[in-house]
Amino acid sequence: xxxxxxxxxxxxxxxxxxxxxxxxxxxxxxxxxxxxxxxxxxxxxxxxxxxxxxxxxxxxxxxxxxxxxxxxxxxxxxxxxxxxxxxxxxxxxxxxxxx
Amino acid sequence: xxxxxxxxxxxxxxxxxxxxxxxxxxxxxxxxxxxxxxxxxxxxxxxxxxxxxxxxxxxxxxxxxxxxxxxxxxxxxxxxxxxxxxxxxxxxxxxxxxxxxxxxxxxxxxxxxxxxxxxxxxxxxxxxxxxxxxxxxxxxxxxxxxxxxxxxxxxxxxxxxxxxxxxxxxxxxxxxxxxxxxxxxxxxxxxxxxxxxxxxxxxxxxxxxxxxxxxxxxxxxxxxxxxxxxxxxxxxxxxxxxxxxxxxxxxxxxxxxxxxxxxxxxxxxxxxxxxxxxxxxxxxxxxxxxxxxxxxxxxxxxxxxxxxxxxxxxxxxxxxxxxxxxxxxxxxxxxxxxxxxxxxxxxxxxxxxxxxxxxxxxxxxxxxxxxxxxxxxxxxxxxxxxxxxxxxxxxxxxxxxxxxxxxxxxxxxxxxxxxxxxxxxxxxxxxxxxxxxxxxxxxxxxxxxxxxxxxxxxxxxxxxxxxxxxxxxxxxxxxxxxxxxxxxxxxxxxxxxxxxx
Numbered sequence: 347x348x349x350x351x352x353x354x355x356x357x358x359x360x361x362x363x364x365x366x367x368x369x370x371x372x373x374x375x376x377x378x379x380x381x382x383x384x385x386x387x388x389x390x391x392x393x394x395x396x397x398x399x400x401x402x403x404x405x406x407x408x409x410x411x412x413x414x415x416x417x418x419x420x421x422x423x424x425x426x427x428x429x430x431x432x433x434x435x436x437x438x439x440x441x442x443x444x445x
Numbered sequence: 446x447x448x449x450x451x452x453x454x455x456x457x458x459x460x461x462x463x464x465x466x467x468x469x470x471x472x473x474x475x476x477x478x479x480x481x482x483x484x485x486x487x488x489x490x491x492x493x494x495x496x497x498x499x500x501x502x503x504x505x506x507x508x509x510x511x512x513x514x515x516x517x518x519x520x521x522x523x524x525x526x527x528x529x530x531x532x533x534x535x536x537x538x539x540x541x542x543x544x545x546x547x548x549x550x551x552x553x554x555x556x557x558x559x560x561x562x563x564x565x566x567x568x569x570x571x572x573x574x575x576x577x578x579x580x581x582x583x584x585x586x587x588x589x590x591x592x593x594x595x596x597x598x599x600x601x602x603x604x605x606x607x608x609x610x611x612x613x614x615x616x617x618x619x620x621x622x623x624x625x626x627x628x629x630x631x632x633x634x635x636x637x638x639x640x641x642x643x644x645x646x647x648x649x650x651x652x653x654x655x656x657x658x659x660x661x662x663x664x665x666x667x668x669x670x671x672x673x674x675x676x677x678x679x680x681x682x683x684x685x686x687x688x689x690x691x692x693x694x695x696x697x698x699x700x701x702x703x704x705x706x707x708x709x710x711x712x713x714x715x716x717x718x719x720x721x722x723x724x725x726x727x728x729x730x731x732x733x734x735x736x737x738x739x740x741x742x743x744x745x746x747x748x749x750x751x752x753x754x755x756x757x758x759x760x761x762x763x764x765x766x767x768x769x770x771x772x773x774x775x776x777x778x779x780x781x782x783x784x785x786x787x788x789x790x791x792x793x794x795x796x797x798x799x800x801x802x803x804x805x806x807x808x809x810x811x812x813x814x815x816x817x818x819x820x821x822x823x824x825x826x827x828x829x830x831x832x833x834x835x836x837x838x839x840x841x842x843x844x845x846x847x848x849x850x851x852x853x854x855x856x857x858x859x860x861x862x863x864x865x866x867x868x869x870x871x872x873x874x875x876x877x878x879x880x881x882x883x884x885x886x887x888x889x890x891x892x893x894x895x896x897x898x899x900x901x902x903x904x905x906x907x908x909x910x911x912x913x914x915x916x917x918x919x920x921x922x923x924x925x926x927x928x929x930x931x932x933x934x935x936x937x938x939x940x941x942x943x944x945x946x
Contacts, residue, residue, distance in 0.1 A: 355813065391833075392831075428781070
């Protein structure tokens with residue numbers, strides 16, 4: 347039995363906001379299954395008593411002085427915008443027809 | 446007249462600062478070389494001739510007025526990986542998503558290079574968002590290896606390493622998440638260093654896997670890498686993971702190493718880094734390297750790091766998990782590619798269509814893999830276990846560094862493979878990072894230095910040197926000593942001149 351089905355990959359793509367094609371699904375499903383087979387090896391040594399490491403250099407509570415610093419101007423912030431209107435980012439509608 | 450493109454950065458700087466040549470002449474020589482060979486090599490995504498010459502003119506003007514050079518590398522040209530932001534040049538990360546995007550700010554690395562008077566020639570090609578080991582995942586076409594244009598220059602920083610081996614630049618910047626500085630260095634016969642995690646600021650380094658990403662120097666000699674390391678390293682309040690400690694004395698260590706004497710240095714070779722995935726010629730080169738280190742006075746012993754076998758699987762869970770989160774920022778709303786914005790589609794549909802159109806297959810694979818590894822129900826088995834493996838790898842390093850000063854291994858299991866050979870087999874591609882990943886997971890410093898040509902295919906091989914976190918200077922001491930005795934390699938790169946585009 348595979349680690350991951352084609353339907354599960356389709357669901358993942360939806361969660362990840364990737365409008366993948368049917369052809370891509372066929373390819374990705376097989377590849378992801380093969381990769382998951384290989385990476386599952388971590389389970390062989392990851393015993394209960396081993397603490398996890400999320401970061402190689404343990405640093406906590408890094409603060410800086412709370413000083414006013416120049417930020418981006420409106421023009422700079424909008425310079426790379428796919429669409430702008432009246433000094434704001436213009437985005438597609440966020441509600442569906444039924445809402 | 447000396448060919449200025451053949452000189453190491455240290456010599457170029459000395460000539461510029463002594464006013465034997467101008468920074469403009471040096472810069473122009475490299476721009477000419479780029480114009481001559483980059484049609485074939487394709488190391489650069491963007492060349493900023495005007496900006497580079499303007500920087501060079503400013504350096505020359507300073508020197509003419511008797512001022513001290515801004516740094517040891519003032520006036521020396523450099524190629525910058527296209528994953529570091531530049532407010533006067535596009536920053537694409539090799540992705541269609543960011544095609545033509547000009548960031549509104551400079552990365553700290555970029556800012557430090559400018560402050561040091563380093564001449565930025567342009568931006569180099571890379572695997573999309575630094576995901577890959579061959580630079581074939583660039584949306585803008587592959588980079589070719591100057592040793593053999595049919596082969597890959599490594600990845601993700603193949604543009605940076607190829608620019609050095611093609612004599613288009615004497616210095617380059619790379620970034621290394623799983624080997625993206627060291628593996629390209631190995632397969633192009635150049636030097637690449639991944640500093641200790643937190644040693645170089647990540648501010649303005651477009652994030653792939655934040656707990657692993659680290660920028661570092663690429664060069665043709667160990668001393669040049671050290672000089673560049675000192676320019677870019679150091680604490681940065683804009684990066685909360687930046688280490689607030691003095692930069693290790695890497696230049697002094699490189700100069701000390703140049704004597705070639707390694708008496709009293711304890712070197713461990715990792716037993717686990719050999720076997721079925723390793724090319725015979727690579728292992729042969731590594732054996733010779735161990736012999737040479739012994740002759741130079743080092744005490745060479747075998748060390749076992751049993752959990753290193755699990756580094757590759759752990760990496761291919763941790764890096765995709767972090768990438769799935771980091772790349773969520775490319776939502777087609779504030780910057781980057783937007784498609785299907787026709788008034789019919791919702792923001793969510795536009796987002797999905799834009800990401801589908803803007804990302805290549807490897808980026809999509811990793812985003813989905815990471816999304817899977819982080820999802821409830823699978824988290825403990827995959828991401829949680831991978832984080833435990835990370836602890837085990839750090840323990841293996843800690844135990845090893847009680848016995849030895851540095852660890853060594855081949856940098857890569859094979860020499861440069863052919864373009865196209867592994868594109869349809871992601872797992873085969875991942876094996877290129879087999880030896881480089883442990884240092885990323887543990888945050889250690891590591892270097893690749895050329896160890897000659899493989900006797901089965903005549904292509905460059907890299908010797909990897911690994912040091913404990915914050916002991917980056919050990920890499921430079923051992924690397925420079927090894928390099929001095931081994932001798933130059935890049936004078937054997939085939940001539941690229943006269944190649945038609």
